[in-house]
Amino acid sequence: METTQISDIKIIKSPTSKIDSVDFETLTFGKQFTDHMLVCDFIDGEWHQPIIMPYAPFEMDPSSRVFHYGQAIFEGMKAYRDAQDEIWLFRPDQNYERFNKSAIRLAMPEVPEHIFMDGLKELIKIDANWIKKGNGNALYIRPFMIGTSDGVIASPSLNFKFCIILSPVKSYYSGEVKVVIADHFSRAANGGIGAAKAAGNYAAQFYPTKLANQKGFQQVIWTDDTTHTKLEESGTMNVFFRINDTLITAPVSERILDGVTRKSLLAIAERDGIKTEVRSITVNEIVDAHRNGSLKEIFGAGTAAVVSLIAGFQYKDEYFELPQVADRFATQLKEKLNAIQYNEAEDTFNWTVKL
Amino acid sequence: METTQISDIKIIKSPTSKIDSVDFETLTFGKQFTDHMLVCDFIDGEWHQPIIMPYAPFEMDPSSRVFHYGQAIFEGMKAYRDAQDEIWLFRPDQNYERFNKSAIRLAMPEVPEHIFMDGLKELIKIDANWIKKGNGNALYIRPFMIGTSDGVIASPSLNFKFCIILSPVKSYYSGEVKVVIADHFSRAANGGIGAAKAAGNYAAQFYPTKLANQKGFQQVIWTDDTTHTKLEESGTMNVFFRINDTLITAPVSERILDGVTRKSLLAIAERDGIKTEVRSITVNEIVDAHRNGSLKEIFGAGTAAVVSLIAGFQYKDEYFELPQVADRFATQLKEKLNAIQYNEAEDTFNWTVKL
Ligand SMILES: Cc1ncc(COP(=O)(O)O)c(C=O)c1O
Ligand SMILES: Cc1ncc(COP(=O)(O)O)c(C=O)c1O
Numbered sequence: 118m119e120t121t122q123i124s125d126i127k128i129i130k131s132p133t134s135k136i137d138s139v140d141f142e143t144l145t146f147g148k149q150f151t152d153h154m155l156v157c158d159f160i161d162g163e164w165h166q167p168i169i170m171p172y173a174p175f176e177m178d179p180s181s182r183v184f185h186y187g188q189a190i191f192e193g194m195k196a197y198r199d200a201q202d203e204i205w206l207f208r209p210d211q212n213y214e215r216f217n218k219s220a221i222r223l224a225m226p227e228v229p230e231h232i233f234m235d236g237l238k239e240l241i242k243i244d245a246n247w248i249k250k251g252n253g254n255a256l257y258i259r260p261f262m263i264g265t266s267d268g269v270i271a272s273p274s275l276n277f278k279f280c281i282i283l284s285p286v287k288s289y290y291s292g293e294v295k296v297v298i299a300d301h302f303s304r305a306a307n308g309g310i311g312a313a314k315a316a317g318n319y320a321a322q323f324y325p326t327k328l329a330n331q332k333g334f335q336q337v338i339w340t341d342d343t344t345h346t347k348l349e350e351s352g353t354m355n356v357f358f359r360i361n362d363t364l365i366t367a368p369v370s371e372r373i374l375d376g377v378t379r380k381s382l383l384a385i386a387e388r389d390g391i392k393t394e395v396r397s398i399t400v401n402e403i404v405d406a407h408r409n410g411s412l413k414e415i416f417g418a419g420t421a422a423v424v425s426l427i428a429g430f431q432y433k434d435e436y437f438e439l440p441q442v443a444d445r446f447a448t449q450l451k452e453k454l455n456a457i458q459y460n461e462a463e464d465t466f467n468w469t470v471k472l
Numbered sequence: 473m474e475t476t477q478i479s480d481i482k483i484i485k486s487p488t489s490k491i492d493s494v495d496f497e498t499l500t501f502g503k504q505f506t507d508h509m510l511v512c513d514f515i516d517g518e519w520h521q522p523i524i525m526p527y528a529p530f531e532m533d534p535s536s537r538v539f540h541y542g543q544a545i546f547e548g549m550k551a552y553r554d555a556q557d558e559i560w561l562f563r564p565d566q567n568y569e570r571f572n573k574s575a576i577r578l579a580m581p582e583v584p585e586h587i588f589m590d591g592l593k594e595l596i597k598i599d600a601n602w603i604k605k606g607n608g609n610a611l612y613i614r615p616f617m618i619g620t621s622d623g624v625i626a627s628p629s630l631n632f633k634f635c636i637i638l639s640p641v642k643s644y645y646s647g648e649v650k651v652v653i654a655d656h657f658s659r660a661a662n663g664g665i666g667a668a669k670a671a672g673n674y675a676a677q678f679y680p681t682k683l684a685n686q687k688g689f690q691q692v693i694w695t696d697d698t699t700h701t702k703l704e705e706s707g708t709m710n711v712f713f714r715i716n717d718t719l720i721t722a723p724v725s726e727r728i729l730d731g732v733t734r735k736s737l738l739a740i741a742e743r744d745g746i747k748t749e750v751r752s753i754t755v756n757e758i759v760d761a762h763r764n765g766s767l768k769e770i771f772g773a774g775t776a777a778v779v780s781l782i783a784g785f786q787y788k789d790e791y792f793e794l795p796q797v798a799d800r801f802a803t804q805l806k807e808k809l810n811a812i813q814y815n816e817a818e819d820t821f822n823w824t825v826k827l
Pocket of ligand 2: 709710733
C-alpha cells in the first residue's frame with residue numbers, strides 16, 4: 118500500500134478499489150461503502166493522528182463501553198457533484214457543531230475542527246469518483262464516535278474512536294408515508310438526550326415503529342412524553358405542517374434535534390415569502406385543521422430524503438387522510454434546497470462549501 | 473485447542489489460562505475477564521450454535537448497527553462459591569426474563585432459555601476456578617446482545633450477537649456516597665426505555681453524573697422527567713428510603729428498572745417484619761421527613777454493591793446530611809441477602825440455583 122502524509126493526516130491507500138463491483142443504479146441507502154475510511158483514536162486524554170485507510174472491520178474487545186453503555190454519537194451529511202464536476206458540501210459547519218454538542222451531552226471528548234473538517238475533505242477527495250453526477254446522487258457522509266475502553270462498569274469511557282465512513286446513495290424516495298401519532302411511546306425525555314444524535318435514541322424508536330409498521334404505517338410522529346399532545350419529530354426527520362398557507366414546525370428543544378434541513382427549509386421559506394411559524398403545534402390543532410379543511414400538508418425534513426411527503430396520519434382510532442394539493446410547499450422547498458446543494462441555483466445564504 | 477460439544481454448545485477450550493497473572497486481592501470491578509466467553513449469533517431469523525471459546529476481540533464492521541443506533545442490551549448477575557466449594561447462582565430466571573423483556577423493547581430477538589441458561593452454566597463450570605471463596609468474592613456475569621448488521625440506515629438490525637463474559641470481583645464498596653437529586657436532567661421518558669437494561673440509558677446518565685461528580689457528589693438520584701418530584705432510581709441501583717421504621721421504595725414502572733436486588737430486599741424485609749411500602753415518594757416528603765427527624769436512611773440496591781449507603785443528598789441549593797443510625801435496615805438486609813447468596817442461611821424463598 119502507498120503511504121503518504123497530508124498535513125497531519127496519515128494516508129494509507131487501498132491497493133484496489135471496489136467501485137467496479139458496485140451498481141450505482143440500484144444502491145440501497147447506507148449499505149455500500151467506499152474504499153476508504155478515516156479513523157482517529159482518543160487515548161489517555163489526547164487525540165492521536167488521524168488515519169485515512171482502507172475500509173475494514175474494527176477489532177473490539179467484548180467489554181468495550183459502546184456495547185454495554187451506548188456511548189456513541191453520529192452525524193449525517195452529504196457531498197454532491199455539480200454539472201461542472203465540482204464537489205460540494207452543504208453546511209458542514211452545522212454538522213460539526215452539532216457533533217460536538219452531542220459529544221458533550223454523552224460525556225465524550227469534542228473532536229477538533231481540523232480532524233473533523235480536514236479529515237472529511239481529504240477522505241472525500243480520495244474517494245471522489247464514488248460521487249456521481251445527477252440529481253439525487255450523492256455521497257452520504259457518516260462521522261461517528263464510539264467509546265472503546267474495556268470494562269463493564271457503568272462510567273464513561275476514557276478511550277474513543279472517531280471515524281468517518283462514506284456511502285454512495287441515490288435519491289431517497291420513501292414512497293407514500295402514513296404515520297401514527299404517538300400516544301404512549303416516546304423517544305425523548307425532558308432533560309434527556311433527544312437533542313443529541315446519540316445512538317441510543319434510535320434503538321428506542323425501533324419497537325414502537327415496528328408496531329406501527331405492522332398496522333400499515335411507515336413512521337411514528339413523536340409527541341412530548343408528558344402530555345402526548347405536542348407534535349415533535351419523526352424517525353430521522355423534523356416535521357412541518359402547513360395550515361392554509363402557513364408553514365409550522367416545532368421549536369427545537371432538549372427533546373428535538375436541531376435539523377440542518379429543517380432550518381434550511383425555514384430560511385428558504387422566509388426568503389421566498391412563505392409565512393412560517395416556529396412554535397408548539399398540538400394534535401388537536403391539526404385534527405381541527407383537518408376537519409375544517411385548512412390542513413394542507415405534513416412533511417418530514419432530513420438529510421437522507423430532504424423532504425418526505427406524509428399522506429395521512431393515524432391518531433388513536435382515527436385515520437386522517439391528507440388532501441392532494443397542487444403546488445406543495447414540500448415540493449417547492451425541496452427543489453429549491455436541492456438546487457442550492459447541487460450548485461444549480463445561487464446560494465444566497467453562503468451554505469455550500471466547495472471541496 | 474481442545475474442541476468438544478456439550479448438548480448443542482460447541483466448546484473450544486483456551487490452551488492457556490490467564491488466571492495466574494491475576495491478583496485476586498486487587499481486582500477492579502468489571503476490568504478483568506476470565507479465559508472464556510460464550511458467543512451465539514442470530515442470523516437470517518435463526519439462532520446459530522452457541523460457542524464457548526477463548527475470550528477474544530470481535531471483528532465488527534464500522535457500519536454495524538450497534539455503533540450507530542445503539543441496539544444493545546445487557547444483564548448483570550453473580551455466581552458465588554460457598555464454604556463447601558459449591559457454586560451458586562442467585563435468581564438467574566429473573567435476569568433471563570428481564571433480558572428478554574429488554575430484547576422486545578429494543579426490537580431484538582428473544583434469546584432461547586437453553587442458550588442463555590445452559591450456556592451460562594456451562595461457561596461458568598469451565599471458568600469455575602475464577603470464583604474465589606470468601607464473602608464479597610464473586611463472579612460477575614455479563615450477558616449482552618448487540619445488533620451486528622451492516623448499514624447506516626436507522627432501522628433494526630437483522631443480525632445479532634448474544635454473548636456472555638465473566639469478571640471476577642471483590643466486594644464492591646462504594647465509599648461514602650453523597651447524591652444529587654435531579655431537578656433538570658433525566659434518565660427515562662414516559663413511554664421510553666427506562667425499564668429496559670438498554671445500553672443507551674447509561675450513556676445518557678454520564679454527563680449529568682459527571683457534573684454531580686465535579687461538585688463532590690458520587691451519584692444522581694433520578695426523578696420523573698415531567699415534574700422532577702418523584703424519586704426514582706440512581707445510576708445502576710434502585711433506591712430505598714427509611715422513614716421512621718418504614719422502608720419505602722418507588723414502584724417499578726416504564727421508567728424504572730425492575731431490580732432483582734430491590735425485590736429480594738423487599739421480600740426479606742416483609743418476611744422479617746419490617747414494614748414496607750411500595751409507592752411513589754417525593755422530594756418534598758423526604759425533605760420534610762429530614763426536617764422533622766423521621767428520615768433515617770437512604771440506600772441504593774443493585775447486584776454490584778448489594779446495598780450502597782447514602783450519606784446525604786443535595787436538592788437544589790441545600791444539602792441534607794443523613795443521621796448516623798444504629799441497626800441500619802440497609803446493613804441488616806444486606807447481610808441477610810448475602811447469607812442466602814453464599815448459602816450461609818436457609819433460602820426460604822427458593823432463590824438460589826446450584827451449579
Ligand atoms: C432525530 C432526528 N431528527 C431530525 C433529523 C434531521 O436532521 P438533518 O436535517 O440535520 O439531517 C435527524 C437526522 O438525520 C434525526 O436523526
Ligand atoms: C438502572 C438500574 N436500576 C437498578 C438496577 C439494579 O438491578 P439489580 O438489582 O437487578 O442489579 C440496575 C442494575 O444493575 C440498573 O441498571
